[in-house]
């Protein structure tokens with residue numbers, strides 16, 4: 001079974017064809033970051049419009065060389081307008097070609113991404129760190145995710161984007177902060193940890209602390225380096241998810257941790273995980289292309305929806321939030 005996956009949850013328009021949940025036969029990603037860069041963040045209306053503009057062309061190019069017999073699109077969480085573009089497109093093709101249609105959860109797809117490159121036995125612990133999500137969970141199967149903790153406000157990647165904007169860096173902020181931080185001192189400032197005592201995350205306090213610190217030395221007329229702020233922020237932002245992951249994995253006695261989502265592309269995060277791994281935990285990261293938003297993870301996971309007979313109906317709508325988060329169980 002070859003499934004065409006469509007991902008339009010945020011600012012990447014991506015299409016992929018994946019065979020039997022494993023073999024990536026075609027994959028294309030159009031990034032909108034240059035469209036959103038002047039605004040230092042994703043502008044939902046512009047994102048929806050850009051998806052509309054490029055989707056058909058990307059599809060035609062893919063369809064020239066590859067065939068498929070089922071179609072899947074991201075249903076949520078994400079920007080509703082953007083999700084609707086991909087979902088409507090996929091439904092049209094499904095209707096016209098009489099192919100089954102699957103509506104896929106974006107977070108479960110991030111968690112599944114690693115399986116496209118490596119066989120990881122279930123269950124495993126997973127840390128999802130992206131622009132929209134920060135959560136720790138147990139992946140029981142491709143379709144069942146048990147959420148342990150999440151952020152009560154900003155996501156980790158979102159904090160990178162906002163601090164980067166504050167420091168006058170380019171969008172997306174994650175790679176820009178990582179680059180600047182390479183020449184800074186991560187211990188220059190002791191910023192508050194975003195991992196709270198009740199085992200949830202909160203990135204808004206860290207963001208405020210960075211802003212206050214900057215004002216303080218500007219007021220003193222000090223020529224403080226942005227490198228030190230970037231490095232200290234990055235250290236605090238990433239130490240939190242690293243420490244929380246090790247805490248939970250030991251508590252739950254797992255031996256494998258998968259780290260995914262856009263922030264997982266960060267090399268310093270990988271370094272922190274490796275250097276603090278005192279208990280021989282197998283820590284797995286997808287390749288950079290499969291860390292950030294992509295359709296291969298959507299088409300790959302869709303195979304398991306098909307196996308579970310979980311075809312979506314044409315009245316399936318989109319959702320913007322991690323809708324089952326409070327229930328702590330995330331079943332299909």
Ligand code: KG4
Pocket residue numbers: 010129130131132133156157158160161172173174175178261262263264265266267291292293
């Ligand atoms: O997974 P993703 O493409 O989209 C969401 O589902 O949110 O993640 C995008 C996020 C952005 O906030 C971006 O700044 C962040 O991932 N990011 C990084 C790095 N590369 C991307 N954050 C830190 N370091 C990086 N190298």
Ligand code: ZN
Pocket residue numbers: 106110130261262292293
């Ligand atoms: Zn994502």
